[in-house]
Amino acid sequence: MNKDKGICKGQCKEHKVRKPRDGSSRYLSGQVRCQICGVFMSREACHDREDRPATEDTIDLYCNCCNCMVRSRPRNKPGIKSNKTQEEYDQLKELRKKY
Ligand SMILES: [Zn+2]
Ligand SMILES: [Zn+2]
Structure with a gap:
């Protein structure tokens, strides 16, 4: 595979993806960046280091097109942080005042 x-x-062009409309991070949307091809693409266009098709859990991704490692982001669960409501923030403020 070397x-x-x-x-x-040019294979990457088939998997090329557009910028998400809401401006959120491409990496968060499961997209990877191949620096050789210069495109953002979906993970389906990649394979892992054993040459198997990439899955959601694959961390080491290689571009099917140029066989170079592409950058992805370790999975982080969206929506876990910044889940605090305004109410909780107010409560925290109150607590701080006491000290
Ligand atoms: Zn390419
Ligand atoms: Zn590539």
Whole structure:
């Protein structure tokens, strides 16, 4: 699988993805960036280090097109942080006042 490494063969164009409309992070939307091909694409366009199709859990992703490692982000669960309501913030403020 080392043949053609680092050369864009144009396959990535089929998996190229557009920028999310809401301006959220591409990485959070499951997209990966191939620096060789210069495109953002979906994970389906990648394979793992054993040459198997990439899944949601794959951390090491390689571009199917140029066979180079692409950058992805470790999974983090969206919606866990900044779940505090305004009420909770107010409560915290009150607590701080006491000290
Ligand atoms: Zn390519
Ligand atoms: Zn590539």
